[in-house]
Structure formats: C-alpha cells, structure tokens
Amino acid sequence: MTYTYAASPGGECVIRSDGVCVPADPGNADYQAYLASGEVATAVPVSYYQTQQAAQLTQECNAAITGGFTSTALGPSYSYPSDPNSQGNQGCAAASPNGGMLWCALGGNWALVQHTQAQAQQVCSSFMTYLNNCQAKLVALKAQVAAATTQVDVQSVSW
Structure with a gap:
C-alpha cells in the first residue's frame, strides 16, 4: 500500500x-x-486537494440551491423554500391557470399564500435566476480551484 x-x-x-x-x-x-x-x-499532489475542494464546493452549491431564495412576485421581497418538493409545487402553480397556494415568508413569518398564475411564474423565474447564479458561481470557483497551485491556495477557495 x-x-x-x-x-x-x-x-x-x-x-x-x-x-x-x-x-x-x-x-x-x-x-x-x-x-x-x-x-x-x-x-x-495538488490535484488531490483540487478534487476534494471541488466536491466540497459542489455540496455547498447544492445546499445553497435548495436553501431558499427571494422573489418580488407579490410586490415586496418574499422568501421561498427551494427544496425539490417546493420547486415542484411552484412549477405546478405556475402551470395552473388558477395559480396556487405557495409557502413564502415576509419578515420571517411563513404562510401559505395564494398566487396567481403570473405571480407563480414570476416565483419560478426568480428561482431560475437564483439557480443560474449559484451554478455560475460554482463554475467560477471551480476554475479558481483548478488554477490554484498549492494546497493553501486550493483550500482558500470557498463558497
């Protein structure tokens, strides 16, 4: 060995x-x-640390993606959950002509709130923007990891 x-x-x-x-x-x-x-x-080899750090960054990105986002679909900026179940519910409300009830919070107070179809579509659009930003950040951070030449430099790249 x-x-x-x-x-x-x-x-x-x-x-x-x-x-x-x-x-x-x-x-x-x-x-x-x-x-x-x-x-x-x-x-x-630095590649060992690069592999470990890239995996860690991917986990942190996934946690961010499913950790919630904000949308102004109802006017003020509300928080929305983004776990897979919530993403499915948001998509169904966006596809329904009648919209639907979605969990959201204003000032930390969570409630199930009726959304029109257009509002639910805006929630989904806000999530896609958030998702794409997280993914772009992950790509940029992984590029930094790949370019790093020492263990310290690799491990200094964080979410």
Whole structure:
C-alpha cells in the first residue's frame, strides 16, 4: 500500500492509496501499519486537494440551491423554500391557470399564500435566476480551484 502525508483539518494524516486520510495518531492501527511498512512519505499532489475542494464546493452549491431564495412576485421581497418538493409545487402553480397556494415568508413569518398564475411564474423565474447564479458561481470557483497551485491556495477557495 502506498502512503503519503498531508495536512488535514485535525493535523497531519497519512493518505492511503485508496484516498482515505488516516490521522497521524500513534494510537491509530492504520497509522501504526504505515510506520511498520517503512515506506517513505511523498508529497501529496495538488490535484488531490483540487478534487476534494471541488466536491466540497459542489455540496455547498447544492445546499445553497435548495436553501431558499427571494422573489418580488407579490410586490415586496418574499422568501421561498427551494427544496425539490417546493420547486415542484411552484412549477405546478405556475402551470395552473388558477395559480396556487405557495409557502413564502415576509419578515420571517411563513404562510401559505395564494398566487396567481403570473405571480407563480414570476416565483419560478426568480428561482431560475437564483439557480443560474449559484451554478455560475460554482463554475467560477471551480476554475479558481483548478488554477490554484498549492494546497493553501486550493483550500482558500470557498463558497
């Protein structure tokens, strides 16, 4: 098995050939196996950190997308949920000639509020703008990660 050293959030670790970061803890059996192997630690390629950071950014983007957005479909800026179920409900209200009831909040007070079809369509349009902005931000951040040449630079790119 090939091992490499890397800095982890908890300090030093040994990265096994399968990509698992084993804490450099004397009480850890996997770490003891590394010490017993007599292998020389090698530098971790920046691509390892780039892969990890890109995955983290993708998770954070997905959380942002499903974490809610705002729309002025009702006049003032209301908050709307954007979990998959809410997205489906918003789409159904936008497609219905009668619109529909949608969850939204003004000043943190959530309520189920009737929306006309045009208002529901505006909610969906607001969500698409928000979604596209999140996706564009992810693309830009991943480009920064890909261009970074050190572990510190890669890990400094955050959502």
